Each structure stands twice: as C-alpha cells, then as structure tokens.
Amino acid sequence: MSRPKVLLLGEVKHAHETWAAIAQQADVIVPQSTDRAGFLAECRSGALDGYICHNGAGYDSIDIAACTARGIGVSHTPHAVDDATADLAIWLMLGSLRNLAVGLGSLRAGRWRGVDNEGKGNLPDKGHDPRGKTLGILGMGGIGRNMARKAALAFGMKIIYHNRTRLAHEDEREAGQANYVGFEELLRESDVLSLNLPLNPSTKHIISTLQLSQTKPGVVLVNTARGAVIDEAALASFLARGHVAAVGLDVYENEPEIHPDLIANPRALLVPHMGTWTVETERAMEEATMANVRSALAGTGLTSGVPEQRGLTL
Numbered sequence: 117m118s119r120p121k122v123l124l125l126g127e128v129k130h131a132h133e134t135w136a137a138i139a140q141q142a143d144v145i146v147p148q149s150t151d152r153a154g155f156l157a158e159c160r161s162g163a164l165d166g167y168i169c170h171n172g173a174g175y176d177s178i179d180i181a182a183c184t185a186r187g188i189g190v191s192h193t194p195h196a197v198d199d200a201t202a203d204l205a206i207w208l209m210l211g212s213l214r215n216l217a218v219g220l221g222s223l224r225a226g227r228w229r230g231v232d233n234e235g236k237g238n239l240p241d242k243g244h245d246p247r248g249k250t251l252g253i254l255g256m257g258g259i260g261r262n263m264a265r266k267a268a269l270a271f272g273m274k275i276i277y278h279n280r281t282r283l284a285h286e287d288e289r290e291a292g293q294a295n296y297v298g299f300e301e302l303l304r305e306s307d308v309l310s311l312n313l314p315l316n317p318s319t320k321h322i323i324s325t326l327q328l329s330q331t332k333p334g335v336v337l338v339n340t341a342r343g344a345v346i347d348e349a350a351l352a353s354f355l356a357r358g359h360v361a362a363v364g365l366d367v368y369e370n371e372p373e374i375h376p377d378l379i380a381n382p383r384a385l386l387v388p389h390m391g392t393w394t395v396e397t398e399r400a401m402e403e404a405t406m407a408n409v410r411s412a413l414a415g416t417g418l419t420s421g422v423p424e425q426r427g428l429t430l
C-alpha cells in the first residue's frame with residue numbers, strides 16, 4: 117500500500133517532534149507553487165484528498181459545505197486558543213474602558229497624557245472601572261466562557277450572554293454566573309459588549325447600524341472574533357458620534373486594512389490580530405492540529421472536527 121500523503125501549508129514553528137513522527141508515517145508534501153492556480157494544480161495532483169486539518173479556531177477561510185460535498189473532513193483547534201484570546205479580550209476591554217489608546221499614542225508623540233510641554237492639547241477623558249459593570253457576551257463558546265469567568269472573578273463584572281443555544285446551568289455557573297438573555301436585551305443592557313462568535317453567513321454584520329442604535333449610549337465594544345461580524349463602517353460612525361465610547365479591536369473586516377476612521381480615532385484601541393500570538397498557545401494549536409493529522413492517518417477520523425460535520429462519516 118502506498119504511504120499516505122500530508123500536504124503542509126505554512127511552517128511548523130513549535131511542534132517539531134510531533135511533526136517528525138508524522139513524517140515517519142506519511143510522505144510530507146510542501147507545495148512549490150507561488151500562486152493560487154499553481155497551488156490548485158498541485159492539489160489536483162492528488163495531495164488534497166480526505167482531510168483538511170486547519171491550524172486555527174476560526175475556519176471561515178474554508179468552504180465547509182464544499183468540503184462536505186466532496187467527502188473532505190475538516191478539523192480546527194477550538195480549545196487551544198481560549199485562554200490567549202480571552203486574555204486579549206480582557207486587555208482590550210480594560211484598555212478601552214480606561215481610554216488607554218489616547219495615552220499610549222500621545223506619550224509616543226511627546227505629549228504626556230495628551231498635553232505637550234506648553235500645556236497644549238487635551239487630557240483623555242477619565243476612564244471607568246469594570247467592577248459592577250455589565251459585560252455582554254455574544255457567542256458563548258470556549259473563548260466567551262473563558263472571558264466571562266475572568267471578568268466575573270477578577271474584575272467583579274456581571275455577565276449576560278446570548279448564544280444560539282442556552283448553556284447548561286452548570287456551565288453558566290462556571291462562566292461567572294452568566295445570565296442568558298435575548299439578543300436585543302444583550303444589546304440594550306451591556307456596558308461592554310464582547311463579540312466571541314464565529315464568522316459564517318448568518319453572523320456576517322450581525323452588529324450593524326440597527327444593532328448599534330439599540331446599544332447603551334457610552335457602550336464599549338470589544339472584538340476578538342472576526343472583523344466581518346461587525347459592519348466596520350457603521351462602528352466607525354457610532355464611535356465618531358460618541359454613542360460608542362470606545363472600541364478594542366483585534367480583528368478587522370479586510371485585514372490588514374483598517375477603516376481609516378478607526379485608525380484616526382483615539383478612542384479605538386487597535387491590535388493587529390494577535391489574539392493567539394503567544395508561544396504557549398501557538399504550540400498548543402500546532403499540537404492540536406497534528407493530533408488531528410495523526411488520528412486521520414491512523415484511520416480513526418478527526419479529533420476536533422468542525423461542528424457542521426458532526427455526526428457525518430468522512
């Protein structure tokens with residue numbers, strides 16, 4: 117029997133031993149093409165068949181329906197990213213509540229807290245403490261729950277959430293005594309609104325003009341999920357008008373482009389998609405990806421297949 121083939125896209129940065137074990141079992145193919153057409157031709161030559169093991173929690177870059185139709189199983193790395201992404205969401209939340217983007221930017225421009233040596237300029241608005249505020253979480257998967265727990269335990273926040281399905285009582289308790297609410301109530305009641313849901317056709321622009329107009333004046337918005345769950349132009353306009361007091365963003369609709377009004381707005385705390393950018397988390401993600409590769413090679417399917425394919429034999 118011929119050896120299975122494993123196509124490697126990108127490079128292994130941490131999990132070298134696991135990768136070496138895979139290379140003993142399978143022929144590793146590293147694509148040589150430098151453009152899309154060439155790459156597709158290489159895939160057609162037989163390398164891509166069977167499984168796609170994606171190194172990432174979000175898999176909006178993969179057409180799952182097309183894969184399912186062709187019998188291709190797809191995996192992702194859901195749990196490995198939870199801590200690091202939730203940590204960044206907390207950081208963005210605290211930084212936005214405290215108007216830190218203003219201070220960070222002005223300090224480097226030689227203006228202490230926004231004011232230069234001659235006293236010109238404006239002090240940033242005073243920030244707000246998280247304690248006692250309501251954190252609304254849209255999307256209560258692993259990252260949402262992790263953030264909820266930290267926000268409740270460490271910062272004394274009250275947690276409400278909306279999700280496609282309500283969590284079990286025990287899971288709500290562990291997620292900082294989170295209270296399930298309807299979508300509109302979430303918009304109305306949140307002092308901080310954090311987006312922690314996957315991007316797919318039904319969540320694209322789930323936050324747009326209508327939804328933003330239902331939020332509390334002075335709301336703080338945090339997004340570590342995917343840029344396109346928010347209508348970025350609508351967000352920039354609500355921020356410019358001050359209805360949204362501040363935003364903390366790690367993700368954007370057209371990365372690496374960012375809406376110019378967000379770049380220009382000192383109340384936008386902006387990070388270039390670094391939610392999982394830690395040594396430990398990158399390693400855990402690679403290991404999770406390779407666990408899927410090894411399980412597929414062993415003929416036992418995927419260890420963390422995407423939810424859309426749950427129950428299918430692929």
Ligand SMILES: O=CC(=O)O
Pocket residue numbers: 171172173174175197391392
């Ligand atoms: O954005 C990061 C991921 O989807 O894992």
